[in-house]
Protein backbone atom coordinates (compact mmCIF):
# COMPACT_ATOMS: atom_id res chain seq x y z
CA UNK A 1 0.00 0.00 0.00
CA UNK A 2 1.26 3.47 -0.74
CA UNK A 3 0.74 6.04 2.00
CA UNK A 4 -2.32 8.08 1.19
CA UNK A 5 -4.22 10.68 3.15
CA UNK A 6 -7.69 9.30 2.37
CA UNK A 7 -8.43 5.74 3.43
CA UNK A 8 -10.63 3.50 1.29
CA UNK A 9 -12.50 0.23 1.60
CA UNK A 10 -11.91 -2.69 -0.74
CA UNK A 11 -14.55 -1.42 -3.17
CA UNK A 12 -12.60 1.82 -3.55
CA UNK A 13 -15.05 3.92 -1.52
CA UNK A 14 -13.52 6.62 0.68
CA UNK A 15 -13.88 5.96 4.41
CA UNK A 16 -14.90 8.84 6.64
CA UNK A 17 -13.48 8.48 10.15
CA UNK A 18 -15.88 8.45 13.09
CA UNK A 19 -15.31 10.61 16.14
CA UNK A 20 -13.14 9.64 19.10
CA UNK A 21 -14.91 9.23 22.45
CA UNK A 22 -11.92 8.81 24.71
CA UNK A 23 -8.42 10.19 24.83
CA UNK A 24 -5.44 8.84 26.73
CA UNK A 25 -3.26 11.71 27.94
CA UNK A 26 0.14 10.30 28.88
CA UNK A 27 1.36 13.42 30.62
CA UNK A 28 4.75 11.99 31.68
CA UNK A 29 6.86 8.86 31.36
CA UNK A 30 8.42 9.45 34.77
CA UNK A 31 7.35 6.80 37.28
CA UNK A 32 8.51 5.62 40.71
CA UNK A 33 7.69 2.02 39.76
CA UNK A 34 9.66 -0.12 37.35
CA UNK A 35 7.09 -2.68 36.17
CA UNK A 36 8.57 -5.06 33.58
CA UNK A 37 5.19 -5.31 31.79
CA UNK A 38 5.00 -1.60 31.03
CA UNK A 39 3.86 -0.84 27.49
CA UNK A 40 5.64 2.52 27.41
CA UNK A 41 8.38 2.70 24.76
CA UNK A 42 11.84 1.56 25.78
CA UNK A 43 13.10 5.06 24.86
CA UNK A 44 11.22 7.05 27.50
CA UNK A 45 10.47 10.75 27.10
CA UNK A 46 12.41 13.00 29.47
CA UNK A 47 10.88 15.64 31.74
CA UNK A 48 12.31 18.51 29.68
CA UNK A 49 10.36 17.35 26.60
CA UNK A 50 6.99 17.12 28.37
CA UNK A 51 4.12 19.28 27.18
CA UNK A 52 3.43 22.15 29.61
CA UNK A 53 0.11 22.32 31.48
CA UNK A 54 -1.21 25.25 29.36
CA UNK A 55 -0.68 23.21 26.19
CA UNK A 56 -2.59 20.34 27.76
CA UNK A 57 -5.41 22.83 28.37
CA UNK A 58 -5.58 23.67 24.67
CA UNK A 59 -5.41 19.98 23.73
CA UNK A 60 -8.30 19.18 26.06
CA UNK A 61 -10.42 21.96 24.53
CA UNK A 62 -9.63 20.68 21.04
CA UNK A 63 -10.46 17.14 22.17
CA UNK A 64 -13.85 18.24 23.50
CA UNK A 65 -14.58 20.07 20.23
CA UNK A 66 -13.68 16.90 18.36
CA UNK A 67 -16.22 14.87 20.35
CA UNK A 68 -14.07 13.36 23.10
CA UNK A 69 -16.13 12.83 26.29
CA UNK A 70 -13.59 11.26 28.59
CA UNK A 71 -9.89 11.74 29.24
CA UNK A 72 -7.73 9.13 30.91
CA UNK A 73 -4.85 10.97 32.54
CA UNK A 74 -2.00 8.54 32.77
CA UNK A 75 1.76 8.09 32.32
CA UNK A 76 4.21 6.85 33.59
CA UNK A 77 2.86 8.04 36.89
CA UNK A 78 0.82 11.25 36.47
CA UNK A 79 1.56 12.13 40.11
CA UNK A 80 5.20 12.66 39.06
CA UNK A 81 4.06 16.00 37.59
CA UNK A 82 3.85 18.72 40.21
CA UNK A 83 1.29 20.56 38.05
CA UNK A 84 -1.08 17.57 37.90
CA UNK A 85 -3.92 19.47 39.61
CA UNK A 86 -3.56 22.26 37.06
CA UNK A 87 -3.71 19.76 34.19
CA UNK A 88 -6.77 18.10 35.74
CA UNK A 89 -8.40 21.53 36.15
CA UNK A 90 -7.89 22.21 32.43
CA UNK A 91 -9.58 18.92 31.56
CA UNK A 92 -12.51 19.72 33.84
CA UNK A 93 -12.82 23.23 32.35
CA UNK A 94 -12.97 21.67 28.88
CA UNK A 95 -15.99 19.66 30.09
CA UNK A 96 -14.29 16.25 29.99
CA UNK A 97 -14.95 13.39 32.39
CA UNK A 98 -11.59 12.91 34.11
CA UNK A 99 -10.26 9.46 34.93
CA UNK A 100 -6.94 9.42 36.79
CA UNK A 101 -4.89 6.27 36.15
CA UNK A 102 -2.26 5.99 38.86
CA UNK A 103 0.03 3.66 40.76
CA UNK A 104 -0.99 5.52 43.92
CA UNK A 105 2.68 6.07 44.76
CA UNK A 106 3.72 9.64 45.45
CA UNK A 107 0.21 11.09 45.83
CA UNK A 108 -0.51 12.06 49.43
CA UNK A 109 -3.98 12.32 50.92
CA UNK A 110 -3.82 16.13 50.78
CA UNK A 111 -2.89 15.98 47.14
CA UNK A 112 -5.71 13.55 46.39
CA UNK A 113 -8.14 15.98 48.00
CA UNK A 114 -6.68 18.76 45.84
CA UNK A 115 -7.22 16.57 42.77
CA UNK A 116 -10.81 16.01 43.86
CA UNK A 117 -11.35 19.77 43.98
CA UNK A 118 -9.57 20.20 40.64
CA UNK A 119 -11.99 17.84 38.89
CA UNK A 120 -10.95 14.17 39.01
CA UNK A 121 -14.17 12.13 38.57
CA UNK A 122 -12.81 8.60 38.83
CA UNK A 123 -9.63 6.85 39.99
CA UNK A 124 -8.04 3.78 38.46
CA UNK A 125 -5.39 2.18 40.68
CA UNK A 126 -2.90 -0.39 39.41
CA UNK A 127 -2.07 -3.44 41.52
CA UNK A 128 0.90 -5.67 40.78
CA UNK A 129 0.12 -8.48 43.23
CA UNK A 130 -2.00 -9.55 46.16
CA UNK A 131 0.75 -9.67 48.79
CA UNK A 132 3.57 -7.29 49.72
CA UNK A 133 6.36 -9.58 48.46
CA UNK A 134 4.72 -10.17 45.09
CA UNK A 135 3.62 -6.56 44.57
CA UNK A 136 7.01 -5.14 45.53
CA UNK A 137 8.94 -7.62 43.37
CA UNK A 138 6.84 -7.05 40.25
CA UNK A 139 6.77 -3.26 40.65
CA UNK A 140 10.49 -3.14 41.52
CA UNK A 141 9.55 -0.77 44.35
CA UNK A 142 9.99 -1.90 47.98
CA UNK A 143 7.10 -0.71 50.13
CA UNK A 144 4.73 -0.22 47.18
CA UNK A 145 2.09 -2.56 48.60
CA UNK A 146 1.62 -0.62 51.86
CA UNK A 147 1.47 2.69 50.01
CA UNK A 148 -1.11 1.38 47.54
CA UNK A 149 -3.35 -0.04 50.26
CA UNK A 150 -3.26 3.33 52.06
CA UNK A 151 -4.03 5.14 48.82
CA UNK A 152 -7.00 2.84 48.07
CA UNK A 153 -8.46 3.71 51.49
CA UNK A 154 -8.20 7.45 50.78
CA UNK A 155 -9.88 6.97 47.39
CA UNK A 156 -12.93 5.40 48.98
CA UNK A 157 -12.94 7.79 51.96
CA UNK A 158 -12.96 10.81 49.64
CA UNK A 159 -15.71 9.12 47.63
CA UNK A 160 -14.16 8.57 44.19
CA UNK A 161 -15.47 5.62 42.21
CA UNK A 162 -12.57 3.13 42.06
CA UNK A 163 -11.38 0.78 39.33
CA UNK A 164 -8.56 -1.67 39.97
CA UNK A 165 -6.14 -2.37 37.11
CA UNK A 166 -4.64 -5.83 37.33
CA UNK A 167 -2.13 -6.81 34.66
CA UNK A 168 -1.84 -10.59 34.71
CA UNK A 169 1.01 -12.71 33.37
CA UNK A 170 2.77 -16.00 33.98
CA UNK A 171 4.15 -14.93 37.36
CA UNK A 172 0.85 -13.86 38.96
CA UNK A 173 -1.96 -15.42 36.94
CA UNK A 174 -2.75 -18.21 39.37
CA UNK A 175 -3.54 -15.54 41.97
CA UNK A 176 -6.28 -13.97 39.83
CA UNK A 177 -9.12 -15.17 42.13
CA UNK A 178 -7.37 -13.41 45.05
CA UNK A 179 -6.88 -10.29 42.96
CA UNK A 180 -10.61 -10.13 42.24
CA UNK A 181 -11.37 -10.74 45.93
CA UNK A 182 -8.98 -7.91 46.86
CA UNK A 183 -10.73 -5.52 44.44
CA UNK A 184 -14.03 -6.42 46.15
CA UNK A 185 -12.56 -5.76 49.60
CA UNK A 186 -11.23 -2.38 48.44
CA UNK A 187 -14.73 -1.39 47.34
CA UNK A 188 -13.91 -1.20 43.62
CA UNK A 189 -16.84 -0.90 41.23
CA UNK A 190 -14.81 -2.32 38.38
CA UNK A 191 -11.67 -4.38 37.83
CA UNK A 192 -9.77 -4.44 34.57
CA UNK A 193 -8.05 -7.80 34.24
CA UNK A 194 -5.64 -7.29 31.37
CA UNK A 195 -3.32 -10.05 30.21
CA UNK A 196 0.04 -8.47 29.50
CA UNK A 197 0.37 -7.06 25.97
CA UNK A 198 3.83 -7.45 24.55
CA UNK A 199 4.77 -3.90 23.62
CA UNK A 200 7.60 -1.68 24.86
CA UNK A 201 9.19 -2.98 28.06
CA UNK A 202 6.82 -5.94 28.17
CA UNK A 203 8.29 -7.19 24.91
CA UNK A 204 11.77 -7.18 26.47
CA UNK A 205 10.31 -9.35 29.24
CA UNK A 206 8.33 -11.70 27.01
CA UNK A 207 10.07 -14.87 28.22
CA UNK A 208 9.41 -14.01 31.87
CA UNK A 209 5.80 -12.93 31.38
CA UNK A 210 4.21 -15.08 28.65
CA UNK A 211 1.31 -17.03 30.19
CA UNK A 212 0.98 -20.72 29.45
CA UNK A 213 -1.98 -22.12 27.54
CA UNK A 214 -3.30 -23.69 30.78
CA UNK A 215 -3.05 -20.37 32.59
CA UNK A 216 -4.94 -18.63 29.79
CA UNK A 217 -7.76 -21.20 30.12
CA UNK A 218 -7.74 -20.86 33.91
CA UNK A 219 -8.01 -17.06 33.74
CA UNK A 220 -10.91 -17.25 31.28
CA UNK A 221 -12.79 -19.57 33.64
CA UNK A 222 -12.05 -17.43 36.71
CA UNK A 223 -13.35 -14.32 34.92
CA UNK A 224 -16.49 -16.10 33.68
CA UNK A 225 -17.30 -17.42 37.18
CA UNK A 226 -16.60 -14.07 38.85
CA UNK A 227 -18.76 -12.18 36.35
CA UNK A 228 -21.71 -14.42 37.29
CA UNK A 229 -21.04 -14.14 41.02
CA UNK A 230 -20.49 -10.36 41.02
CA UNK A 231 -23.21 -9.34 38.58
CA UNK A 232 -24.68 -5.99 39.66
CA UNK A 233 -21.84 -5.37 42.17
CA UNK A 234 -18.58 -5.18 40.29
CA UNK A 235 -17.87 -5.04 36.56
CA UNK A 236 -15.01 -7.16 35.23
CA UNK A 237 -13.35 -6.02 32.00
CA UNK A 238 -11.07 -8.67 30.56
CA UNK A 239 -8.30 -8.63 27.98
CA UNK A 240 -7.54 -12.31 27.30
CA UNK A 241 -4.21 -13.90 26.39
CA UNK A 242 -4.39 -13.59 22.62
CA UNK A 243 -1.40 -15.81 21.86
CA UNK A 244 -3.56 -18.76 22.91
CA UNK A 245 -6.76 -17.61 21.18
CA UNK A 246 -8.13 -18.46 17.73
CA UNK A 247 -8.62 -14.88 16.57
CA UNK A 248 -6.88 -11.65 17.55
CA UNK A 249 -8.43 -8.82 19.51
CA UNK A 250 -9.90 -5.80 17.72
CA UNK A 251 -7.11 -3.59 19.00
CA UNK A 252 -8.28 -0.04 19.86
CA UNK A 253 -11.69 -1.10 18.49
CA UNK A 254 -10.13 -0.51 15.08
CA UNK A 255 -7.26 1.85 14.23
CA UNK A 256 -8.26 5.51 14.34
CA UNK A 257 -11.90 4.73 15.08
CA UNK A 258 -12.77 5.63 18.68
CA UNK A 259 -9.65 6.59 20.61
CA UNK A 260 -6.37 8.45 20.47
CA UNK A 261 -3.32 8.86 22.68
CA UNK A 262 -1.28 11.95 23.26
CA UNK A 263 2.27 11.11 24.37
CA UNK A 264 4.19 13.21 26.95
CA UNK A 265 5.95 15.25 24.24
CA UNK A 266 2.67 16.01 22.42
CA UNK A 267 2.94 13.37 19.68
CA UNK A 268 -0.51 12.08 18.78
CA UNK A 269 -0.68 8.31 18.42
CA UNK A 270 -3.47 6.03 17.19
CA UNK A 271 -2.54 3.57 19.99
CA UNK A 272 -0.09 3.44 22.90
CA UNK A 273 2.49 1.32 21.06
CA UNK A 274 2.30 2.97 17.63
CA UNK A 275 5.84 4.34 17.93
CA UNK A 276 7.07 0.75 17.51
CA UNK A 277 6.12 1.07 13.83
CA UNK A 278 9.42 2.55 12.76
CA UNK A 279 8.34 4.03 9.38
CA UNK A 280 5.32 5.84 10.78
CA UNK A 281 5.54 9.60 11.43
CA UNK A 282 3.37 11.22 14.08
CA UNK A 283 2.05 14.76 14.12
CA UNK A 284 2.42 16.81 17.28
CA UNK A 285 -0.14 19.02 19.02
CA UNK A 286 2.54 21.73 19.13
CA UNK A 287 2.22 22.00 15.30
CA UNK A 288 -1.35 21.00 14.37
CA UNK A 289 -4.74 20.88 16.06
CA UNK A 290 -6.01 17.59 17.38
CA UNK A 291 -8.94 17.72 14.94
CA UNK A 292 -6.66 18.11 11.91
CA UNK A 293 -4.47 15.27 13.13
CA UNK A 294 -7.45 12.99 13.76
CA UNK A 295 -9.00 13.60 10.34
CA UNK A 296 -6.01 14.11 8.07
CA UNK A 297 -2.72 12.73 9.43
CA UNK A 298 -1.08 9.89 7.54
CA UNK A 299 -0.61 7.94 10.79
CA UNK A 300 -4.33 7.91 11.61
CA UNK A 301 -5.36 7.18 8.04
CA UNK A 302 -2.80 4.41 7.52
CA UNK A 303 -5.04 1.58 8.74
CA UNK A 304 -8.54 2.98 8.42
CA UNK A 305 -10.89 1.20 6.05
CA UNK A 306 -9.92 -2.16 4.56
CA UNK A 307 -7.95 -1.29 1.43
CA UNK A 308 -4.62 -1.50 3.26
CA UNK A 309 -5.19 -5.13 4.26
CA UNK A 310 -3.21 -8.03 2.87
CA UNK A 311 -4.35 -11.65 2.60
CA UNK A 312 -5.70 -13.55 4.47
CA UNK A 313 -7.50 -10.57 6.09
CA UNK A 314 -8.52 -9.11 2.72
CA UNK A 315 -10.86 -11.97 1.91
CA UNK A 316 -11.79 -12.87 5.50
CA UNK A 317 -15.33 -12.47 6.83
CA UNK A 318 -13.95 -11.10 10.14
CA UNK A 319 -12.11 -8.14 8.62
CA UNK A 320 -14.68 -5.68 9.96
CA UNK A 321 -14.90 -7.54 13.29
CA UNK A 322 -11.27 -7.57 14.44
CA UNK A 323 -9.77 -5.33 11.70
CA UNK A 324 -6.88 -7.75 11.20
CA UNK A 325 -5.88 -7.61 14.88
CA UNK A 326 -3.18 -5.42 16.38
CA UNK A 327 -0.92 -3.46 14.01
CA UNK A 328 1.83 -3.16 16.60
CA UNK A 329 1.77 -6.89 17.27
CA UNK A 330 1.98 -7.52 13.50
CA UNK A 331 5.01 -5.21 13.46
CA UNK A 332 6.65 -6.99 16.39
CA UNK A 333 5.97 -10.57 15.28
CA UNK A 334 5.83 -10.36 11.48
CA UNK A 335 8.07 -7.34 10.98
CA UNK A 336 5.26 -5.75 8.95
CA UNK A 337 2.55 -3.54 10.46
CA UNK A 338 0.26 -4.27 7.46
CA UNK A 339 0.36 -8.04 7.95
CA UNK A 340 -2.34 -10.15 9.57
CA UNK A 341 -1.75 -10.17 13.31
CA UNK A 342 0.26 -13.43 13.70
CA UNK A 343 -1.77 -14.52 16.73
CA UNK A 344 -4.65 -15.12 14.30
CA UNK A 345 -5.02 -18.83 13.47
CA UNK A 346 -5.30 -17.88 9.76
CA UNK A 347 -1.91 -16.16 9.71
CA UNK A 348 0.88 -18.13 8.00
CA UNK A 349 3.05 -17.26 11.02
CA UNK A 350 0.56 -18.49 13.60
CA UNK A 351 2.10 -21.92 14.29
CA UNK A 352 5.53 -20.35 14.72
CA UNK A 353 4.19 -17.70 17.11
CA UNK A 354 2.32 -20.25 19.21
CA UNK A 355 5.38 -22.54 19.35
CA UNK A 356 7.47 -19.60 20.51
CA UNK A 357 4.87 -18.67 23.15
CA UNK A 358 4.98 -22.21 24.45
CA UNK A 359 8.75 -22.20 24.67
CA UNK A 360 8.74 -18.80 26.38
CA UNK A 361 8.61 -20.25 29.86
CA UNK A 362 12.26 -20.43 30.69
CA UNK A 363 12.90 -17.17 32.51
CA UNK A 364 11.71 -15.64 35.75
CA UNK A 365 14.00 -12.63 36.20
CA UNK A 366 12.83 -9.25 34.95
CA UNK A 367 14.32 -6.37 32.99
CA UNK A 368 12.86 -3.49 35.01
CA UNK A 369 11.60 -0.35 33.32
CA UNK A 370 14.00 2.48 34.03
CA UNK A 371 14.61 5.89 32.53
CA UNK A 372 18.19 6.43 31.43
CA UNK A 373 20.18 8.68 33.74
CA UNK A 374 19.42 12.37 33.35
CA UNK A 375 15.63 11.84 32.77
Ligand code: SF4
Pocket residue numbers: 247248312313314316317318319320322323324325340341344345346347
Ligand atom coordinates in the same frame (compact mmCIF):
# COMPACT_ATOMS: atom_id res chain seq x y z
FE1 SF4 B 1 -9.09 -11.19 11.63
FE2 SF4 B 1 -7.43 -11.15 9.51
FE3 SF4 B 1 -7.52 -13.29 11.11
FE4 SF4 B 1 -9.59 -12.73 9.49
S1 SF4 B 1 -7.51 -13.31 8.84
S2 SF4 B 1 -9.71 -13.37 11.64
S3 SF4 B 1 -9.57 -10.47 9.58
S4 SF4 B 1 -6.86 -11.23 11.67
Ligand code: FES
Pocket residue numbers: 199251252271272273274325326327328329
Ligand atom coordinates in the same frame (compact mmCIF):
# COMPACT_ATOMS: atom_id res chain seq x y z
FE1 FES C 1 -1.00 -0.57 18.42
FE2 FES C 1 -2.57 -2.68 18.91
S1 FES C 1 -1.20 -1.68 20.28
S2 FES C 1 -2.59 -1.38 17.19
